[in-house]
Every structure is written in structure tokens, then in C-alpha cells.
Amino acid sequence: MLRPRLRFGAFFAPFHPVSENPTLCLERDRELIQWLDQLGFDEAWIGEHHSAGYEIIASPELFIADAAARTRHIRLGTGVVSLPYHHPMMVADRMTQLDHLTRGRAMFGVGPGLLPSDAMMLGIDPRRQRGMMAEALEAIMPLLRGDVVTMKTDWFELCDAKLQLAPYSRPHLDVAVAASVSPSGPRTAGRWGIGMLSPAATSTGGFSALAHHWGQVEETAREHHQQVHRSNWRVAGPVHIAESVEQARAEVRFGLPGWIHYFQHVVALPGVPEQGSAEECLDAMLEAGFVVVGTPDDLIRQIERLEQQSGGFGAFLVMAHEWANRDATRRSYEMIARYVMPHFQDSNAYTRRSMEWVGSNRTPFLTAAAQGMMEAIQKDAAEREGRG
Numbered sequence: 479m480l481r482p483r484l485r486f487g488a489f490f491a492p493f494h495p496v497s498e499n500p501t502l503c504l505e506r507d508r509e510l511i512q513w514l515d516q517l518g519f520d521e522a523w524i525g526e527h528h529s530a531g532y533e534i535i536a537s538p539e540l541f542i543a544d545a546a547a548r549t550r551h552i553r554l555g556t557g558v559v560s561l562p563y564h565h566p567m568m569v570a571d572r573m574t575q576l577d578h579l580t581r582g583r584a585m586f587g588v589g590p591g592l593l594p595s596d597a598m599m600l601g602i603d604p605r606r607q608r609g610m611m612a613e614a615l616e617a618i619m620p621l622l623r624g625d626v627v628t629m630k631t632d633w634f635e636l637c638d639a640k641l642q643l644a645p646y647s648r649p650h651l652d653v654a655v656a657a658s659v660s661p662s663g664p665r666t667a668g669r670w671g672i673g674m675l676s677p678a679a680t681s682t683g684g685f686s687a688l689a690h691h692w693g694q695v696e697e698t699a700r701e702h703h704q705q706v707h708r709s710n711w712r713v714a715g716p717v718h719i720a721e722s723v724e725q726a727r728a729e730v731r732f733g734l735p736g737w738i739h740y741f742q743h744v745v746a747l748p749g750v751p752e753q754g755s756a757e758e759c760l761d762a763m764l765e766a767g768f769v770v771v772g773t774p775d776d777l778i779r780q781i782e783r784l785e786q787q788s789g790g791f792g793a794f795l796v797m798a799h800e801w802a803n804r805d806a807t808r809r810s811y812e813m814i815a816r817y818v819m820p821h822f823q824d825s826n827a828y829t830r831r832s833m834e835w836v837g838s839n840r841t842p843f844l845t846a847a848a849q850g851m852m853e854a855i856q857k858d859a860a861e862r863e864g865r866g
Contacts, residue, residue, distance in 0.1 A: 482709070484781075484822035485793035486814065487521030488514060489557055489677055489714045491533040493799050495736045500534055506804065507535075508545055513808055515549040517815040521712070521793060523557025523587055523675070529595040532740045539572050546580040555585030557675065558656050562591055562602055562610035566617035567639050574622070574643050577651040587675055588615065589656035589663075593745060608662050615655075619670050622650040654710065657691060658748070659683040664691045668698025673710030677797065679784060680715030680768050681749030688713070688788040709792035713784055716769040716797040719810040719818075723772045727760070730771055730801035734760060737799055771801075774817035781822060794822075 488510075494503035511522050524541050527533035535541050538556040545554055559569060576584040590607035591597055597604045613631050620627050621641055629636045645651060654673035657663025667674040674695060678684035692708065699706045720726035734756045741750040749768035751759045763769040770780045781794050796814065800807060820826045836843065 480824040480827060481822070483824075484819075485520035485712075486819050486822075487519055487523065487552075487712070487793055487795045488798050488811075489523045489525075489675075489795040490535070490798045491525045491527070492535060493532055493737060493740070494534055495733070495800075496531045497736075503534065504541075506800075507541070507798075508548065510798070510807070510811075511545045511552065511554075512548055514811060515552040517812060518819070519552055519811070519815065521553045521555060521585070521795065523555040523585070523712075523795065525557050526560050526563075527593055527596065528563075529593055529599060530740075530744055532744065533593075539576055542576060542584060543579055546583060553583045553585055553652075554580065555652070555654070556587045557677070558587035558589035560591035560596065560607075561588050561614035561618075562597065562607045562633075563600055564614075565634050566614045567621065567634075567636060569614070570618045570621040570641060571643075573651060574641055574645055577646040578643065582647045582651070585652040585654065587654045587656065588618075589675075595745075612666065615666065615670060619653070619672075622653070652710070654712065657687075659687045661691075661694050664694035665698045668695040668700075668704060668706060669702050671699060671702075671704030671706055673712070673792075676711070676713040676791075677795075678748050679713035679788075680780070681747075682766055682768070683748050685767065685784075685787060688784065692789055707792075708790050711788075711791040712793040712795050713788065713791050714795035714797050715780065715784075716763075716799055716801075717777055717780075717810070717814070718769075718771050718799075718801050718807075719774055719777060719813045720806070721773070721813075723776070726771045726773070729803070729806040730760070731756070732803045732806070733799070733801045737801060774813055777814065777818050778821050781818075 490507055492507050494500065514522060524535055524538040525533060526536065526538050528536055538559065542554040542556065561569065573584065573586045588611065590611040594604045597607060610633065617627050617629050617636055621639065622645065627636045627639045652673065654675045655663050655666045656675045656677065657667065658678040663674060676684060676688065679688060692711065695706050718726055718730050720729055738750065738756045738759050741747040742752060749763060749766065751762045754762065760771065764771060767783065770777050802810065
């Protein structure tokens with residue numbers, strides 16, 4: 479029996495040093511998604527940020543439209559649209575159009591918005607963002623399902639609002655909500671019967687929350703008569719893979735210090751130590767299980783650890799970070815595709831079975847082949863003698 483196929487993907491904030499050419503940084507993001515498509519990765523999620531200078535994609539929808547035209551198979555999601563920053567009607571309209579432009583490869587990830595600085599520039603109290611996200615979904619989900627919506631809040635209004643374009647995907651495109659530590663994300667997923675994104679799954683708090691998050695999803699889904707599926711749950715964590723642990727550690731010295739500086743001095747990320755050098759922080763993050771910097775076997779153990787803690791999920795996403803240079807980064811994803819993905823997808827189960835079967839029967843097979851060859855030689859000799 480084959481196990482359910484675990485999907486693999488990447489989660490692009492993205493992270494880029496302020497010392498580099500931002501145009502080329504965006505080009506590298508595009509190129510990397512094309513590489514993931516060639517390698518057979520299933521998904522890529524692209525974030526939305528508007529401040530701090532390090533996470534430089536403001537419109538994941540624009541990026542997805544561009545990437546979709548350059549790829550063939552990989553599905554592309556917003557990771558996430560920060561709903562308090564947008565009118566719900568415009569969001570539903572844009573995502574439905576993207577559903578058509580990608581022929582069903584678009585996915586709609588939603589969240590309240592991560593950076594307080596983004597909200598402050600828009601005059602939004604960060605304490606209101608989760609409530610605003612819930613209000614936006616009260617409008618967006620019915621719109622995506624074809625309903626006519628009339629609704630008024632203190633920050634948006636809809637009057638007999640309806641989409642003019644039917645969805646390409648039925649009943650609508652794949653929707654998922656961000657969930658870190660609080661029960662807000664799981665409750666929202668259950669309320670609407672949608673998927674869940676856990677981008678902080680390997681942090682200490684995020685990992686602990688995995689144990690009860692799905693129970694919260696199912697409990698809320700029952701209350702609202704919704705159907706939910708673990709296959710629509712994605713968990714993410716930072717990873718860099720090389721042929722050896724020593725090589726992986728050497729390669730991440732390229733970009734890890736800048737990444738550590740960003741989270742120690744500009745914004746916060748659960749799991750990143752507040753003090754210490756890059757090497758000291760790497761040791762602490764490895765010990766805590768927050769990151770994987772090592773070999774394919776190390777990543778296999780990390781995913782198995784996440785599966786055991788959560789009870790199972792549908793996709794593992796690599797948190798894109800550019801700790802290593804371009805070539806080492808591409809090689810890391812290639813090694814994941816070659817050695818890690820087959821382990822969780824049973825893609826080589828039948829090739830192994832066939833090799834083991836032939837190997838265990840090598841002697842009788844070779845004996846039969848040799849006997850056949852001798853009989854053919856003897857038959858040919860007898861025919862030539864007869865003709866003589």
C-alpha cells in the first residue's frame with residue numbers, strides 16, 4: 479500500500495538584503511519558482527509586505543500572474559493577502575481573475591497582516607487586524623461562492639455586490655488561512671471549511687500548537703456544518719540541504735548573518751534568538767528544531783517529527799530565505815526533490831520492489847538465461863550439421 483502523497487512547496491516572504499539590487503532579487507525569485515516547477519514541486523506561496531525593506535513583494539497577485547505565464551505545473555498561492563488592507567470586493571474579483579489566468583493553479587491564502595508597520599502606515603490599529611480579517615471573510619467567501627452580498631462595517635460597505643465572472647475552479651479556488659500560535663487561524667479555517675497555512679510550524683510555539691490546532695479546526699467545522707481535510711493543511715520551516723552538515727553550514731554563512739540581523743533588530747520572528755552571532759543563533763535554532771541545515775536525512779527526520787506532532791498534514795513548504803548563494807540554493811532544492819520527496823511520496827516504491835525481486839531471484843534467472851543460450855547454441859550447431 480502506498481502512503482498518501484505528501485506535497486512539497488516553498489513559502490516566499492521573500493527575504494532579500496537591502497544592500498542588493500531589488501530588481502535582480504525579484505528576478506531570482508521568479509527564476510527559483512521556474513526551477514521548482516522543473517523539479518516537480520507542487521506549490522509556491524508568495525507573501526505581501528509594504529515596509530521594512532527586506533520582504534519586497536507588495537502584490538503577490540502580480541507576481542503570481544507573471545510566474546504562472548513562465549511555469550507549467552506548479553500551483554501558486556498568495557501567502558498571504560493581508561485582508562484588512564483591501565476592500566473585500568476587490569480581493570474576490572482579483573483572485574477570481576487570477577483563477578482564470580492560471581487555469582486553476584492559483585491559491586488564495588489570507589491573513590490579518592504580519593508587520594505592524596504596514597498597518598500603521600494605513601492608519602489601522604494592529605489590535606483590530608484579526609477582527610477585520612474575519613469581517614472581510616464574511617464578505618469574500620459568499621462572493622466566491624456566487625452569492626449576492628450586502629454588508630456594512632466601519633471600514634467597508636457592499637451593496638448588492640456580486641462577482642461578474644464565474645470561477646474557473648469549482649466551487650471556487652483553493653482558500654487557506656494563516657495560523658501560527660493563536661487559535662484564530664484554526665477557528666477561521668473551521669468556520670469556512672478552508673485550508674490552513676502554518677508558516678511558523680517549526681518555532682517552539684508553533685510546533686507546540688500543532689498538537690491541538692487541527693482539533694480546533696474540526697471542532698469549529700462541526701459547529702458550522704463544514705467539511706475540512708488535513709490534505710489542505712500546509713506547514714513550513716526554514717531548510718538548507720547539502721551533501722554534508724559541514725558543507726551546509728559553510729554555505730549558509732553567505733546570507734544567514736543578514737537574515738539574523740533583520741529579525742534581531744528590525745522585526746521579530748518566533749524562533750530567532752534575540753541576541754548572539756549568526757553561528758550562535760544557528761546552533762540555538764538547530765537545537766530547538768526550528769531550522770534544518772544539513773543533509774536530506776536531517777530534513778526527513780524533521781518532517782517525520784512534524785507529522786508525529788500534528789497527526790498529519792498535506793504539504794511541507796520550505797521557507798525561502800537565501801541563506802546560501804544562488805547555485806547552492808538551487809542545489810538544495812534539487813536534493814530535496816531527488817532524495818526527500820520520494821521518501822514521503824513512495825515514488826520509488828515500485829522501482830525498489832522490482833529491484834529486490836530481481837535481486838532475490840538472480841541465480842534462477844541467470845541460470846534460466848544461460849540454459850536458454852546453451853540450447854540456442856546447440857540447436858544452431860545441430861541445424862548446421864544437418865545441412866552439411
